Amino acid sequence: MMAQEVEVPTQLEEPAVEQNWHWSVGVTGGLDRNYHIIDMSYMSDFRYTKFAEGSSYGLQLGFTPVNWLTLRVDGVMLQKNYIRSHVVSGTATSLPDTTYNKYLNVPVVLMLNVGKTVRLHAFGGGYWGRWLESRRTGITYGMNGLESYSEEVDFNSPESQVRDNRTDIGFVWGGGLSGVIKKRIEVGVEARWYYGVKDIQNDYMAHLNPRYNTTFVVQGGLSFWF
Amino acid sequence: MKYPLYRTAILSLVVMICLTSCRKESEVSDLTNPNSRICKTYTQQFEAVWNGMSQGYVFWGRDTVDWDARYEQFKPVFEEFDSRPANRPVSAAEYNSAYQGLFEGLLDHHLYGMFTVPRAQYEAFVSPGRNDYYHDMDSYTQRREELKVLRQRLDLVPNSYYAYDPEDYGSFSIPGMYCALIKLVTNKNVAYFRFTNFYLSNVHEYYPALDHGESVQEPLRKFYGPRYWEGISSEGSYANDPTVVGIIIDLRGNGGGSTADLVPFMGSLTQRSTLVGYTRVKDGYGRLDYSPWSKFEIGCPRLHLGTEKPIVVLADINSVSCAELATMLIKNLPNGTFIGERTYGAVGALLPDSEHQHDLFYSGCFGDYDYYQYGSSIYRYKETYPYYVYTSTYHMVDCNYDDIEGVGVQPDIEVKFNGSALRAINGKDVQLNRAVDYLRKVCIWDQNK
Numbered sequence: 001m002m003a004q005e006v007e008v009p010t011q012l013e014e015p016a017v018e019q020n021w022h023w024s025v026g027v028t029g030g031l032d033r034n035y036h037i038i039d040m041s042y043m044s045d046f047r048y049t050k051f052a053e054g055s056s057y058g059l060q061l062g063f064t065p066v067n068w069l070t071l072r073v074d075g076v077m078l079q080k081n082y083i084r085s086h087v088v089s090g091t092a093t094s095l096p097d098t099t100y101n102k103y104l105n106v107p108v109v110l111m112l113n114v115g116k117t118v119r120l121h122a123f124g125g126g127y128w129g130r131w132l133e134s135r136r137t138g139i140t141y142g143m144n145g146l147e148s149y150s151e152e153v154d155f156n157s158p159e160s161q162v163r164d165n166r167t168d169i170g171f172v173w174g175g176g177l178s179g180v181i182k183k184r185i186e187v188g189v190e191a192r193w194y195y196g197v198k199d200i201q202n203d204y205m206a207h208l209n210p211r212y213n214t215t216f217v218v219q220g221g222l223s224f225w226f
Numbered sequence: 227m228k229y230p231l232y233r234t235a236i237l238s239l240v241v242m243i244c245l246t247s248c249r250k251e252s253e254v255s256d257l258t259n260p261n262s263r264i265c266k267t268y269t270q271q272f273e274a275v276w277n278g279m280s281q282g283y284v285f286w287g288r289d290t291v292d293w294d295a296r297y298e299q300f301k302p303v304f305e306e307f308d309s310r311p312a313n314r315p316v317s318a319a320e321y322n323s324a325y326q327g328l329f330e331g332l333l334d335h336h337l338y339g340m341f342t343v344p345r346a347q348y349e350a351f352v353s354p355g356r357n358d359y360y361h362d363m364d365s366y367t368q369r370r371e372e373l374k375v376l377r378q379r380l381d382l383v384p385n386s387y388y389a390y391d392p393e394d395y396g397s398f399s400i401p402g403m404y405c406a407l408i409k410l411v412t413n414k415n416v417a418y419f420r421f422t423n424f425y426l427s428n429v430h431e432y433y434p435a436l437d438h439g440e441s442v443q444e445p446l447r448k449f450y451g452p453r454y455w456e457g458i459s460s461e462g463s464y465a466n467d468p469t470v471v472g473i474i475i476d477l478r479g480n481g482g483g484s485t486a487d488l489v490p491f492m493g494s495l496t497q498r499s500t501l502v503g504y505t506r507v508k509d510g511y512g513r514l515d516y517s518p519w520s521k522f523e524i525g526c527p528r529l530h531l532g533t534e535k536p537i538v539v540l541a542d543i544n545s546v547s548c549a550e551l552a553t554m555l556i557k558n559l560p561n562g563t564f565i566g567e568r569t570y571g572a573v574g575a576l577l578p579d580s581e582h583q584h585d586l587f588y589s590g591c592f593g594d595y596d597y598y599q600y601g602s603s604i605y606r607y608k609e610t611y612p613y614y615v616y617t618s619t620y621h622m623v624d625c626n627y628d629d630i631e632g633v634g635v636q637p638d639i640e641v642k643f644n645g646s647a648l649r650a651i652n653g654k655d656v657q658l659n660r661a662v663d664y665l666r667k668v669c670i671w672d673q674n675k
Contacts, residue, residue, distance in 0.1 A: 037249075038252075039251075039252030041252065041259075041511075046510075086509070097509070124241070136518060140506075140507070140509070140517040140518060140520055141507055141517070141520075141586075141587060142505060142520030142521065142522065143485065143505050143520070143522040143575060143620060143622075144520075144521070144522060144523055144525075147520040147521065149517075149518040149520065151518040151519075159287050159514050159516070162514060163512065163514040163515075197248040197249055199250065201512060204513070204514070205280065205293075205294060205512065205513050206253075206280070206294045206297060207253040207277065207280065208253070208512065209252045209253070209510075209511045209512065210249065210250045210251075210252060212249055
């Protein structure tokens with residue numbers, strides 16, 4: 001391990017490819033787990049599961065001025081789903097509610113690269129996002145008893161416009177591994193951590209209980225250099 | 227540039243840790259739990275009530291009151307109460323005025339709040355629901371006049387009138403009710419039933435234990451048949467009598483009751499389950515955290531009306547809650563017609579008998595349930611500031627998703643209450659007369675056409 005660490009600066013001083021700078025475009029796809037962060041306080045009969053799974057796919061554009069550094073911009077369709085269940089007081093009954101959210105995230109990261117043919121990456125940056133769709137399925141209390149539902153959230157409704165903050169801003173970190181399989185074609189895998197810092201609700205009432213999304217993504221990618 | 231990767235990684239880690247603190251802290255805590263009973267000052271009581279309404283009031287999606295502005299306006303008032311010296315105590319009028327102001331203009335027509343102070347020296351009551359049209363509530367005198375008109379001015383089938391304590395105004399434990407057959411022409415009658423409230427489940431449940439149990443059931447047995455709790459029997463009931471060509475259900479002055487009454491007594495008048503509207507509850511702390519809408523249907527029991535006879539529902543501005551749901555049901559029927567005045571506009575159902583309702587639904591009644599149940603007398607020796615707010619659990623809209631809370635159900639044929647005509651020497655119940663005339667036209671004139 002130590003021997004590899006000593007080699008790192010040597011590799012950075014000697015770029016892996018003859019062309020010292022290049023652009024790259026590519027596609028990515030993977031799976032994610034989203035954690036919906038909310039202070040439960042006295043709402044003790046709500047159970048938020050630790051995560052809900054979803055998918056992620058998108059396009060990437062990179063500029064590598066020197067071999068050890070890349071500026072990368074992605075456009076990613078990302079699901080930020082969550083599951084919660086409402087335990088009926090005094091019973092073992094649990095009413096599930098699953099919310100499926102689709103976001104467009106545009107992360108901009110600076111990526112540090114190590115290696116020649118096989119490269120390690122570590123990156124960090126920020127992202128802007130837009131909440132595109134939301135659908136809820138589950139069971140609720142109706143006047144006729146328990147009733148199941150599957151409902152698309154109408155972002156144009158007056159209530160949604162007051163309540164829902166569709167702009168998502170946060171930070172993103174991660175790391176990965178890639179390899180050049182042919183001249184100018186690179187494949188890789190990476191793990192990303194999207195950390196939202198903007199409440200998914202607008203600041204529409206006093207004593208608002210903020211809610212955030214934290215999303216972990218594992219994805220693969222294919223890119224072309226030019 | 228020696229070892230830039232390590233330096234950058236360490237720097238990134240520090241930045242990452244700093245950035246995770248960018249999220250806001252929640253202001254919700256156990257202290258803002260509206261069911262907490264730790265109020266020791268005027269201000270704490272105000273905070274608990276304000277938060278309870280902020281989190282659990284089910285009409286924020288529609289109500290126009292700026293609740294945050296009310297906080298800014300009234301918190302200093304309650305803080306000033308706490309700062310008063312002993313020789314200048316807060317008066318009952320000041321206390322009441324503060325809560326009246328806090329709740330003024332809220333939409334929920336079921337809503338009322340009750341608040342008291344240490345040793346229960348005085349109480350404040352608020353009930354903000356207001357209508358721009360009203361007349362006196364159905365009173366003992368008015369009901370007696372209407373009964374008199376029914377029995378003396380309308381042509382009843384002999385010996386068809388049955389009643390249980392119809393003049394017992396305000397008794398919710400055992401409701402007053404009466405029924406009769408009204409003649410249209412020879413061998414064509416209208417079956418008439420007046421429900422003064424919907425607590426008939428009590429009748430069904432408790433009548434064996436009552437001395438007057440049989441007389442309580444009598445009108446129900448006559449109108450619905452011997453198995454009235456299961457719906458309308460095919461034989462021996464006014465509703466299914468072969469001479470009966472139409473039905474009048476009179477819900478004027480009906481203050482509501484239990485939705486358990488709706489299936490046997492209203493659903494049995496239909497041919498199938500009928501959609502009345504949609505409901506939703508809260509599902510979180512936020513004012514606009516709502517569950518999805520769910521259908522509210524009133525079921526049709528196995529024993530139901532044999533044919534689709536025309537049905538008229540009579541209701542007025544004093545028809546409240548369950549009476550409004552029954553009115554909506556009949557109005558929605560293809561053979562149903564609503565005659566009278568628009569109803570009161572308190573259709574958001576609630577579960578007042580559940581202590582943990584707010585914890586279950588995040589909407590509805592909250593506060594000190596003992597205070598609601600037993601009154602302020604149990605606090606006579608306590609140094610606390612108890613409160614209880616009685617408010618709707620469900621937000622209800624009609625089949626077109628139009629709001630009816632605070633608006634009321636609109637009649638198909640409007641006939642307003644006329645007290646002077648009722649009290650005249652030759653008294654006339656204009657609303658009931660209009661219903662009979664309508665059925666005469668529909669049942670007789672249309673059949674002969």
